[in-house]
Amino acid sequence: MKQVIALVFLAVLCAQALKSGPERKVPSGRIVNGTTVAIENYPFIVRVYVYNFFICAGSIITSKHAVSAAQCFAFKPNPVTVSLVGGSTRQNDGGVDFRIRSYVLHPKYDPSVMDYDVAVVTIETTFDGHDNIGSIKLQTMELTYSPARPTWCYVAGWGSKNGQTKISSENLQLVWMQVVSQYSCAIAWAPFEITSRMVCTQLPNADACYGDSGGPLVCNDQLTGVVIGGDVNCAGQYPVIFTKIASNNVRSFINETRAVPGMRIVGGQDADIRDHKHMLLLKIDGIPICGAIVISNSSALTAAHCVYPQVDLQTVTLHGGSSTQNGMNVTFYAASIKIHPNYDEASTHNDVAIIDIQGTFGNHPNISAIALQNTDPIISAGKPIMCYATGWGLTNRKNRTIPQKLQIGYLQLIPQKTCRAQWFSSTITTSMICAKGDATDTCAGDSGGPLVCEGRLYGIVSWGTGNCNGSKPAVFAKIPASIIRSFIFSNTGI
Ligand SMILES: *[C@@H]1O[C@H](CO)[C@@H](O)[C@H](O)[C@H]1NC(C)=O
Ligand SMILES: *[C@@H]1O[C@H](CO)[C@@H](O)[C@H](O)[C@H]1NC(C)=O
Ligand SMILES: *[C@@H]1O[C@H](CO)[C@@H](O)[C@H](O)[C@H]1NC(C)=O
Ligand SMILES: *[C@@H]1O[C@H](CO)[C@@H](O)[C@H](O)[C@H]1NC(C)=O
Ligand SMILES: *[C@@H]1O[C@H](CO)[C@@H](O)[C@H](O)[C@H]1NC(C)=O
Ligand SMILES: *[C@@H]1O[C@H](CO)[C@@H](O)[C@H](O)[C@H]1NC(C)=O
Numbered sequence: 001m002k003q004v005i006a007l008v009f010l011a012v013l014c015a016q017a018l019k020s021g022p023e024r025k026v027p028s029g030r031i032v033n034g035t036t037v038a039i040e041n042y043p044f045i046v047r048v049y050v051y052n053f054f055i056c057a058g059s060i061i062t063s064k065h066a067v068s069a070a071q072c073f074a075f076k077p078n079p080v081t082v083s084l085v086g087g088s089t090r091q092n093d094g095g096v097d098f099r100i101r102s103y104v105l106h107p108k109y110d111p112s113v114m115d116y117d118v119a120v121v122t123i124e125t126t127f128d129g130h131d132n133i134g135s136i137k138l139q140t141m142e143l144t145y146s147p148a149r150p151t152w153c154y155v156a157g158w159g160s161k162n163g164q165t166k167i168s169s170e171n172l173q174l175v176w177m178q179v180v181s182q183y184s185c186a187i188a189w190a191p192f193e194i195t196s197r198m199v200c201t202q203l204p205n206a207d208a209c210y211g212d213s214g215g216p217l218v219c220n221d222q223l224t225g226v227v228i229g230g231d232v233n234c235a236g237q238y239p240v241i242f243t244k245i246a247s248n249n250v251r252s253f254i255n256e257t258r259a260v261p262g263m264r265i266v267g268g269q270d271a272d273i274r275d276h277k278h279m280l281l282l283k284i285d286g287i288p289i290c291g292a293i294v295i296s297n298s299s300a301l302t303a304a305h306c307v308y309p310q311v312d313l314q315t316v317t318l319h320g321g322s323s324t325q326n327g328m329n330v331t332f333y334a335a336s337i338k339i340h341p342n343y344d345e346a347s348t349h350n351d352v353a354i355i356d357i358q359g360t361f362g363n364h365p366n367i368s369a370i371a372l373q374n375t376d377p378i379i380s381a382g383k384p385i386m387c388y389a390t391g392w393g394l395t396n397r398k399n400r401t402i403p404q405k406l407q408i409g410y411l412q413l414i415p416q417k418t419c420r421a422q423w424f425s426s427t428i429t430t431s432m433i434c435a436k437g438d439a440t441d442t443c444a445g446d447s448g449g450p451l452v453c454e455g456r457l458y459g460i461v462s463w464g465t466g467n468c469n470g471s472k473p474a475v476f477a478k479i480p481a482s483i484i485r486s487f488i489f490s491n492t493g494i
């Protein structure tokens with residue numbers, strides 16, 4: 001009996017353990033009837049591990065991002081337990097381990113029907129500069145199926161080699177398959193629904209199998225699909241199903257989750273600390289990491305993602321009172337760090353943390369608190385709200401270059417609805433507020449830095465586009481959002 005099944009490795013273990021119905025045959029094979037290939041020629045393929053268990057494959061698409069299947073992360077593993085390994089053909093020989101910063105599932109991902117089965121993973125460091133590791137371009141066009149001119153594509157991965165012992169393949173396997181029409185795939189799989197977010201391939205005796213989920217379908221050297229699932233028998237009897245990269249809904253999700261935290265001010269101007277006395281620099285282990293904001297004599301705010309997962313208190317210092325980073329000779333030590341209890345790393349929901357210091361900010365002429373905005377701003381076309389963001393232009397956790405002068409960039413608040421329309425709608429949560437730069441294309445400042453409107457703190461720099469050229473609004477943690485405002489109040493009395 002045919003049965004479509006997700007090819008995530010953990011799912012096999014769980015599914016097999018939970019139910020071994022009489023009609024469920026034991027899966028066999030890896031990428032069935034594939035050949036071993038060298039990673040040198042497929043440097044974009046990575047393995048996904050959770051707690052050092054191999055579960056899926058993925059494809060590198062930028063120096064910081066990889067695409068995989070949502071099913072691989074559906075059980076919500078803590079990001080610190082997930083890693084990507086690239087650059088090696090063999091599972092147990094070489095390769096580079098990349099810790100991840102976050103993963104984001106397509107907001108419409110529905111495991112019950114395997115629709116929108118795509119996820120974007122962001123790593124902590126960069127894929128650049130390693131042997132046999134590189135990215136692949138995304139497919140831009142919908143493939144047109146024509147029986148006269150078949151499209152040949154390949155699927156590759158380290159999927160299970162032996163269904164009985166559930167051991168994944170040691171070597172990278174690759175098999176060529178032919179794209180089949182949406183119609184014939186739908187007929188083959190009915191009543192399982194093949195949606196417009198899916199693309200299928202088939203070749204008798206060739207198949208994808210357990211552990212291949214998240215891996216690439218490559219047509220004309222472009223990433224065209226992400227392995228979702230196939231037949232329980234892995235015998236090439238039914239088409240393999242992939243998430244279709246060129247589908248608008250999938251592509252725009254990938255485009256937009258490639259957004260990066262923070263981003264420095266572009267096209268900004270030099271600023272004087274005496275006009276921004278609330279502005280602090282946050283260092284971890286002496287390395288400038290983020291901005292922070294003085295809100296009382298003893299407390300500062302920053303973005304949760306700057307100190308998440310909870311960093312060691314001893315390593316955190318705050319610096320202020322000077323326009324230039326190297327002019328700062330006042331150091332404050334952290335007494336406590338409280339990350340918003342509902343901070344969600346994957347969506348950056350509630351991206352706020354409170355740092356209480358030892359001593360006081362109150363004794364320095366160039367340091368003082370800024371008032372918080374308490375009510376939701378009413379944004380109307382007739383009465384725009386002008387704001388600014390400030391920062392020292394930190395772009396990179398690892399960037400140890402000599403500090404710059406404080407920069408200021410001007411932005412205008414934009415309504416939630418407009419922001420949702422410009423980003424992927426569900427990525428803009430109720431705890432976020434958006435602002436857009438003018439023609440000079442200001443984007444957000446350093447993560448954790450302030451968005452100041454009408455003299456009060458409206459937001460904390462959270463995330464934005466990678467290219468910072470004003471194409472999309474910058475996104476801030478929203479101070480007047482009740483879930484954020486009450487967190488600040490209950491912890492600081494402010
Ligand atoms: C591999 O393909 C050949 C024919 O091309 C077929 O006879 C054989 O059964 C296939 N092997 C598997 C494991 O499907
Ligand atoms: C995604 O980005 C690419 C390149 O920046 C662009 O060509 C494409 O139109 C975008 N697609 C969608 C659906 O936003
Ligand atoms: C305050 O800032 C100004 C401008 O950067 C600087 O000249 C002055 O030395 C600072 N004051 C102190 C006490 O650091
Ligand atoms: C260092 O701090 C002292 C007082 O705290 C101030 O007088 C002095 O101007 C500061 N130096 C610089 C270079 O900012
Ligand atoms: C902050 O500290 C300064 C200097 O110690 C003091 O004058 C001021 O009243 C304090 N502000 C608050 C709100 O406690
Ligand atoms: C570090 O920052 C400087 C100044 O912004 C920039 O020119 C340089 O490219 C950055 N280096 C890295 C590795 O990001």
Ligand SMILES: *[C@@H]1O[C@H](CO)[C@@H](O)[C@H](O)[C@H]1NC(C)=O
Nearest residue numbers: 465466467468469470471472
């Ligand atoms: C702005 O961003 C778009 C979309 O990624 C890109 O195509 C364009 O080259 C960028 N413009 C500049 C001036 O960087």
